[in-house]
């Protein structure tokens with residue numbers, strides 16, 4: 001199709017960048033003051049997308065203001081080498097995003113998403129946590145989503161969301177589902193005992209300190225004030241604790257309780273979003289084999305068929321009042 005065709009639409013939004021940039025960073029601390037040498041590693045999957053004044057690359061095939069996605073990828077690797085904040089994904093994302101909007105005057109916003117994969121230290125008998133050997137500790141990822149906005153002529157601003165995804169949990173008691181709407185479309189029996197399993201996605205929105213302007217030089221101060229690692233640990237631990245201990249009337253009610261508990265434990269979190277698939281475990285009918293598989297309170301179900309699909313999907317955002 002020719003570019004001389006009449007435009008019927010206008011470019012109402014656009015962003016571009018590099019996705020799935022995989023980078024691992026090792027930090028080595030030599031032995032000193034009687035302490036043994038230690039190494040740390042992070043492994044990230046980064047998406048960096050830019051917004052700005054480059055409409056002409058779409059509507060006039062003019063690339064002169066396009067920072068190549070290849071350069072965006074290179075920037076990610078360079079930052080992984082030079083950024084003092086690389087080991088904390090929120091600060092690394094803020095560094096990368098602030099870099100793009102300050103270096104290029106025609107770039108207004110940077111959307112930086114990072115998934116941090118789990119490398120946990122290997123526990124060795126008689127040694128404890130190994131100084132430089134790690135194990136992939138499950139599918140769970142720590143996720144960070146940062147939008148750095150340099151549109152204003154005043155301060156640069158940012159929205160920082162953090163959380164987890166693919167955190168798979170299951171409980172074999174303490175979950176029921178009763179009193180739901182019944183009509184001619186309903187076949188689901190009420191159950192006062194069931195398996196509750198979900199793969200947790202949680203995103204919480206962090207309030208950045210209003211008195212510290214967002215600049216690359218201020219990232220240390222911002223990090224010290226917000227304590228992103230502590231927030232991540234609070235959100236994860238609280239999510240798991242509430243899942244384990246809440247007497248669940250529904251996925252909805254447990255989601256709500258977990259979010260409220262996070263808000264009560266972390267004053268710098270202003271909003272919590274959860275996405276919880278209800279991964280169904282169906283009781284297997286063993287009657288054809290003259291076997292009981294649960295009946296009433298006395299005989300609880302013992303054999304289940306885990307069902308991959310369909311699943312329920314329960315989502316909500318709880319915002320601090």
Ligand SMILES: O=c1[nH]c(=O)c2[nH]c(=O)[nH]c2[nH]1
Pocket residue numbers: 177188249250251252278312
């Ligand atoms: O916790 C639940 N919430 C629902 O909305 C629902 N719907 C359903 O069929 N089972 C469940 N479980």
